Amino acid sequence: MNGPLPWQACALLSAAFAALTANLGKVGVQGTNPDFATFVRTVVILCVLAAIVTGSGQWQAPGSVSGRTYLFLVLSGLATGASWICYFRALRIGDAARVAPVDKLSMVLVAVFGATFLGERLSGLNWFGVVLVGAGVILLGLRA
Template structure:
C-alpha cells in the first residue's frame, strides 16, 4: 500500500487542502511573506529530521550536478509559488484561491507534454480541460 502513487497523491491533496485552511487562519494579522518564512522553517525542520532519522543524509554527496541544478530550480519555483499563494490567501478567500492554484494541474499536463515528451490521450485532455473549467467556476465570485 505504501508503494501506491495513488495513495500518496490523495494524501498530498488532503494535506494541501489543510495547508490552505491553516494558512488562511495563520496569515491573519501578519505579512504573508513572514507567514511563508515560518511555514518554510517548519517544513525544513521536519524534512531534515526525517532524512536524518532514515539515514539518507549521506546521499547528498551522490546527487549529480544536473540533479542539483534542477532541484535548486524546483526549490526556487516552490518558494515563488508559496510566496504568491500566501499573498493570495491573505487577500482572498481560501475557497477561491486554492482552485486557481490548482490550475497548476493543467499547466503540469501541458508542460509535461511540451517539455518532457509525455503523451496524454483524448480522455486525459478532456479531464485536463474539465479541471481547468472547474477551477475557474469554483473561483468565480458570482
C-alpha cells in the first residue's frame, strides 16, 4: 500500500469523483465554451495539486526524475488533455448519463492495451467482465 488507503478504496473514490465530474461539468459547461471550461478545470487541478505536493513535502528535484519518466508523463499529460477536451465537448452536446458511460469505454481499452503492450494478464473471468463493460457501454449509449 502506497498511502493510507488501499488501491480499491482509491479506485472507488476515483469513480465517485468521476461521477461528480460528469454531473457538475455538464452544468458548468452549459454557460461557456467547452475548451475554456477544460482550461478552468485544469487550472483548479493544478492549484490543488500544487497545494497537496507543497503541504505534504513531496516536491522532487527535477534532476531526480529520469528522461524516460518525463517522456511518459508528458505523453500521459497530452492524452489526458485530449481526453478532457473531448469529454467536455461531448458533455456540452450530449446527456451526462450517456456521455460518461461511453467515456468509460476506456476501461475496455485499458484492458486491451495493458494485455497487448504491458504484458498484463487477465483471467477468462476478467475478460468476461471486460466484454460485459463493453456491452453495458453500448446499451447505455443507445437512445431508447
